Amino acid sequence: MDEIRGKLAGRALGPGEKLPSIRRFAAVMGVSPSTVVEAYDRLAAEGTIVSRPGSGFYVSRSAPSLAIAEVEPRRDMAVDPLWVSRQSLDAGTDVLKLGCGWLPSGWMPNAAIRRAARGLAKADDVVLADYGNTRGSLPLRRLLARQFAAEGLDLRPSQLLLTSSGTQAIDLICRLLLRPGDRVLVDDPCYFNFQALLRVHQVRIVGVPFTPTGPDPSLFSEALAAHRPRLYITNSALHNPTGATLSPQTAHRILNAAAAHDLTIVEDDIFADLEPEPSPRLAALDGLSRVIRIGSFSKTLSASVRCGYVAARSDWIEALVDLQVATSFGGPSPVAAELVYATLSDGSYRKHLDALRRRLSKARREAAGKLERLGIRPWLMPRGGFYLWCELPEGLDAAELARAALREKLVLAPGDVFSPSRSAGGFMRFNVAQMSDPRAIALLSRAMDGADR
Amino acid sequence: MDEIRGKLAGRALGPGEKLPSIRRFAAVMGVSPSTVVEAYDRLAAEGTIVSRPGSGFYVSRSAPSLAIAEVEPRRDMAVDPLWVSRQSLDAGTDVLKLGCGWLPSGWMPNAAIRRAARGLAKADDVVLADYGNTRGSLPLRRLLARQFAAEGLDLRPSQLLLTSSGTQAIDLICRLLLRPGDRVLVDDPCYFNFQALLRVHQVRIVGVPFTPTGPDPSLFSEALAAHRPRLYITNSALHNPTGATLSPQTAHRILNAAAAHDLTIVEDDIFADLEPEPSPRLAALDGLSRVIRIGSFSKTLSASVRCGYVAARSDWIEALVDLQVATSFGGPSPVAAELVYATLSDGSYRKHLDALRRRLSKARREAAGKLERLGIRPWLMPRGGFYLWCELPEGLDAAELARAALREKLVLAPGDVFSPSRSAGGFMRFNVAQMSDPRAIALLSRAMDGADR
Numbered sequence: 001m002d003e004i005r006g007k008l009a010g011r012a013l014g015p016g017e018k019l020p021s022i023r024r025f026a027a028v029m030g031v032s033p034s035t036v037v038e039a040y041d042r043l044a045a046e047g048t049i050v051s052r053p054g055s056g057f058y059v060s061r062s063a064p065s066l067a068i069a070e071v072e073p074r075r076d077m078a079v080d081p082l083w084v085s086r087q088s089l090d091a092g093t094d095v096l097k098l099g100c101g102w103l104p105s106g107w108m109p110n111a112a113i114r115r116a117a118r119g120l121a122k123a124d125d126v127v128l129a130d131y132g133n134t135r136g137s138l139p140l141r142r143l144l145a146r147q148f149a150a151e152g153l154d155l156r157p158s159q160l161l162l163t164s165s166g167t168q169a170i171d172l173i174c175r176l177l178l179r180p181g182d183r184v185l186v187d188d189p190c191y192f193n194f195q196a197l198l199r200v201h202q203v204r205i206v207g208v209p210f211t212p213t214g215p216d217p218s219l220f221s222e223a224l225a226a227h228r229p230r231l232y233i234t235n236s237a238l239h240n241p242t243g244a245t246l247s248p249q250t251a252h253r254i255l256n257a258a259a260a261h262d263l264t265i266v267e268d269d270i271f272a273d274l275e276p277e278p279s280p281r282l283a284a285l286d287g288l289s290r291v292i293r294i295g296s297f298s299k300t301l302s303a304s305v306r307c308g309y310v311a312a313r314s315d316w317i318e319a320l321v322d323l324q325v326a327t328s329f330g331g332p333s334p335v336a337a338e339l340v341y342a343t344l345s346d347g348s349y350r351k352h353l354d355a356l357r358r359r360l361s362k363a364r365r366e367a368a369g370k371l372e373r374l375g376i377r378p379w380l381m382p383r384g385g386f387y388l389w390c391e392l393p394e395g396l397d398a399a400e401l402a403r404a405a406l407r408e409k410l411v412l413a414p415g416d417v418f419s420p421s422r423s424a425g426g427f428m429r430f431n432v433a434q435m436s437d438p439r440a441i442a443l444l445s446r447a448m449d450g451a452d453r
Numbered sequence: 454m455d456e457i458r459g460k461l462a463g464r465a466l467g468p469g470e471k472l473p474s475i476r477r478f479a480a481v482m483g484v485s486p487s488t489v490v491e492a493y494d495r496l497a498a499e500g501t502i503v504s505r506p507g508s509g510f511y512v513s514r515s516a517p518s519l520a521i522a523e524v525e526p527r528r529d530m531a532v533d534p535l536w537v538s539r540q541s542l543d544a545g546t547d548v549l550k551l552g553c554g555w556l557p558s559g560w561m562p563n564a565a566i567r568r569a570a571r572g573l574a575k576a577d578d579v580v581l582a583d584y585g586n587t588r589g590s591l592p593l594r595r596l597l598a599r600q601f602a603a604e605g606l607d608l609r610p611s612q613l614l615l616t617s618s619g620t621q622a623i624d625l626i627c628r629l630l631l632r633p634g635d636r637v638l639v640d641d642p643c644y645f646n647f648q649a650l651l652r653v654h655q656v657r658i659v660g661v662p663f664t665p666t667g668p669d670p671s672l673f674s675e676a677l678a679a680h681r682p683r684l685y686i687t688n689s690a691l692h693n694p695t696g697a698t699l700s701p702q703t704a705h706r707i708l709n710a711a712a713a714h715d716l717t718i719v720e721d722d723i724f725a726d727l728e729p730e731p732s733p734r735l736a737a738l739d740g741l742s743r744v745i746r747i748g749s750f751s752k753t754l755s756a757s758v759r760c761g762y763v764a765a766r767s768d769w770i771e772a773l774v775d776l777q778v779a780t781s782f783g784g785p786s787p788v789a790a791e792l793v794y795a796t797l798s799d800g801s802y803r804k805h806l807d808a809l810r811r812r813l814s815k816a817r818r819e820a821a822g823k824l825e826r827l828g829i830r831p832w833l834m835p836r837g838g839f840y841l842w843c844e845l846p847e848g849l850d851a852a853e854l855a856r857a858a859l860r861e862k863l864v865l866a867p868g869d870v871f872s873p874s875r876s877a878g879g880f881m882r883f884n885v886a887q888m889s890d891p892r893a894i895a896l897l898s899r900a901m902d903g904a905d906r
């Protein structure tokens with residue numbers, strides 16, 4: 001393949017020209033004819049050459065140039081709720097992503113996923129080839145239902161809908177329940193993508209100030225009375241970006257206020273498996289009457305094997321199934337669900353989580369110590385997870401610092417992208433796992449020096 | 454695990470009770486302690502038992518019942534554009550799906566996918582664990598760009614966005630270009646899910662009568678003048694449900710009319726690889742100026758490994774990337790893209806397609822012959838693909854027949870679900886690959902006898 005590509009690049013072979021016969025090329029290269037057949041087949045598969053049965057192989061008439069430049073993330077983008085995602089997803093491997101929302105790949109249970117991939121190679125044809133049913137893999141839904149039951153949330157597997165991501169789960173719920181112009185409550189600060197997603201739905205975002213034990217209950221009630229929102233989206237456990245945990249009292253008050261105003265709540269439980277011990281859940285208290293639980297496996301298992309879920313009332317699930325068929329055809333990838341199921345039911349997964357929680361706990365302490373020396377102070381010390389929501393030194397603007405950091409090949413997550421009221425310009429969210437990179441503090445310190453103050 | 458489950462089912466162990474110690478249970482069962490550790494870990498992973506470090510394993514307080522009934526597809530649903538999808542996706546393995554839109558799993562390139570899965574087990578941690586970039590796998594986009602170039606459509610890999618399905622690709626385009634109340638042109642008949650998807654977007658659907666060489670060009674122009682639609686969605690090659698192919702003259706006239714009325718066209722190329730030889734493509738003629746090409750690998754590679762794509766103008770791709778991040782976070786599963794890339798670049802894939810086309814050609818002739826004997830006649834004989842769009846005997850209503858067929862455990866695809874004007878009540882779409890099942894004709898004949906005439 002390299003030899004033929006070289007001839008194309010050096011114009012020794014032009015568009016439409018015939019390639020050497022398999023026999024002749026095998027003799028020239030000193031390889032077996034079957035090796036040449038395979039190379040020609042692969043070049044044909046990628047469209048570089050074409051086969052004309054009975055005649056031989058020819059260079060495609062429009063053989064494309066071989067060096068194709070790929071775009072880099074643009075640096076001139078506005079620092080808005082999409083900024084962190086785009087910058088960190090599209091960053092090169094030389095970029096340090098202290099602001100990103102995932103663990104370094106080496107921290108994930110890759111050995112279990114490799115075992116799952118080897119198991120997949122032996123799966124039934126049906127698993128490898130077919131769409132699967134509309135709710136997604138029944139074994140995975142049964143496993144999730146058993147886990148939820150162990151947490152006090154009883155539901156039938158038919159009340160679970162698998163999706164291709166946690167975000168897609170929320171998107172489907174928004175499609176079902178929201179109309180343009182509706183109001184939606186979020187925490188201030190909240191996960192930036194809630195805002196990006198809600199903008200797509202053309203709804204009005206109302207922020208409720210967030211405290212170390214959840215949304216401020218009095219302001220929450222006031223917001224319900226004043227704005228009559230249709231939906232509230234939140235993380236109860238290990239809140240993004242603060243790492244805070246909902247207290248039982250706040251949970252109770254939120255649910256009562258929701259009942260009084262007929263509010264539906266989406267509880268995004270994506271960080272649940274990173275908790276050292278269980279904390280209150282709105283879905284469990286409410287029993288899925290007005291709370292919808294969503295989650296995914298991107299933070300603890302793999303963000304590459306994409307799979308999320310919705311747990312909700314049966315009538316809502318039925319409607320969400322139709323919406324997912326209409327907009328994605330069918331449920332999530334059965335192959336992805338099989339990989340997730342195999343990994344979750346692998347005996348090693350629980351041990352992986354135990355070790356991960358210990359590792360994160362150590363990384364959190366170390367990151368806090370290092371940041372403290374730069375005058376950056378955590379708003380609270382979370383019980384688990386990988387975020388530290390920190391206050392910057394007086395006068396330092398987070399968006400300015402994030403722009404300066406890009407020049408140092410450092411992606412940060414400035415506070416205002418999380419804040420609907422844009423009142424978090426003095427805050428920054430750090431990923432303590434990514435902070436364990438030895439370059440982190442030096443680069444961050446340089447970026448601080450480079451930022452306009 | 455079976456032993457413990459048996460104790461739970463027989464109430465020999467109740468919620469909160471302690472399990473036998475690992476050592477004791479190993480002795481009782483005559484297995485090694487490590488076997489018991491693995492069984493307990495797996496039971497803990499699924500939530501049936503919990504581990505209390507230093508104390509042992511306990512039955513979860515809310516151990517769920519072990520036999521959990523799963524819902525069947527409901528039979529009382531309206532025969533609407535979602536009907537075929539729901540009935541065929543959720544059908545049991547004993548149901549014959551003559552109306553479904555995919556090949557039997559045994560017809561797919563499963564050996565190549567198994568090789569790809571074994572390759573995945575050796576992939577980099579980054580491929581297994583990370584989100585990947587926002588446009589999706591660069592190697593796969595490069596391969597697609599080379600294939601498209603070979604078909605006369607030059608584009609940069611950055612003009613390609615991978616999605617989690619072809620349907621999701623169209624959904625993102627609708628989100629970008631449509632507003633509620635807009636008009637959208639489709640073929641009459643067209644793929645039923647175009648209608649289901651467009652209903653989600655709350656647009657008005659305008660059907661253009663379809664001929665054996667594409668949409669009727671005069672009526673197409675008239676519809677543009679009368680309704681000023683924003684978008685036209687079509688399959689040019691091996692049109693769903695008719696199997697027809699766009700002629701060069703029609704393609705040219707459609708594009709001219711589109712230019713005159715500033716219409717954007719979505720060309721869904723999902724059946725392209727099933728064509729015996731290339732046919733005209735709007736995207737290639739137009740050069741991606743007002744045509745957007747979408748596709749997926751569900752029909753020829755795997756519907757379980759979900760991956761689709763959009764090829765479009767750079768500015769549209771840039772906007773679609775943001776929309777996909779906001780609504781799904783990131784691109785499609787990098788694991789899925791890796792499996793697709795490995796399979797497409799496997800030298801065996803081209804041979805698989807050649808063999809598949811021959812097999813389909815034979816199945817098509819045989820199915821047409823069998824149907825003919827029941828008085829069911831193809832509207833045209835397609836050049837490729839797996840659909841036969843057939844006219845039923847006089848007086849037989851397709852929806853009635855489809856309902857009667859459900860009682861025979863047969864899922865059919867009645868004409869009106871494809872027809873925006875609901876003028877195809879005398880037509881039925883058959884899947885010739887599924888028709889090769891020996892039970893097909895006997896069951897269909899029984900259903901015809903059972904249908905009210």
